[in-house]
Amino acid sequence: KTQVEQSPQSLVVRQGENCVLQCNYSVTPDNHLRWFKQDTGKGLVSLTVLVDQKDKTSNGRYSATLDKDAKHSTLHITATLLDDTATYICVVGDRGSALGRLHFGAGTQLIVIP
């Protein structure tokens, strides 16, 4: 059973627009949640990690929220650039150490057009 669901599956936006990606999960316990960016043909690169019951982080044009009560996270990208074209993957960790397991979403494919 899929424990991490991401929506939308794919999204097309024009350069300069903002977008929001969603992640809903059922993983228990939910120690932390991480967003990765995966460029085509490349590995995953961490954007941010959220850990608190209700958490917010910011990393340049990327900002993210986590609500553990709702088991829901969002990734906001402001003023999108062509280089933002990638797959964004939500990952929930059930422990805070390497002893835990990571639960991966299937990703949202974002395409930024001129």
Add this chain to the structure above:
Amino acid sequence: EAAVTQSPRNKVTVTGGNVTLSCRQTNSHNYMYWYRQDTGHGLRLIHYSYGAGNLQIGDVPDGYKATRTTQEDFFLLLELASPSQTSLYFCASSDVRDWVNYAEQFFGPGTRLTVL
């Protein structure tokens, strides 16, 4: 930042073939992982290791063997490849002591394997 490299980047083999995928990390991380990524699925853990000579079974181990020869090197072996193993394979590493960053995993660029 951790450097994780994989070879080959692309591989084509036939059903029943013997394939070895290689991974090397150069940041002295204890843990290394092998994942497969298929369309419509999240990454799924095949095997992982917490040091040379150690091997732990992941969530989808059937048809795969792995060996960790050194702290740096982790290999994934497909001894009788099948078309169902056509996938994108990622290697990753993490530091078990990295409590602050929640043991962030650093990923290699991936190996695309096609089994005909």
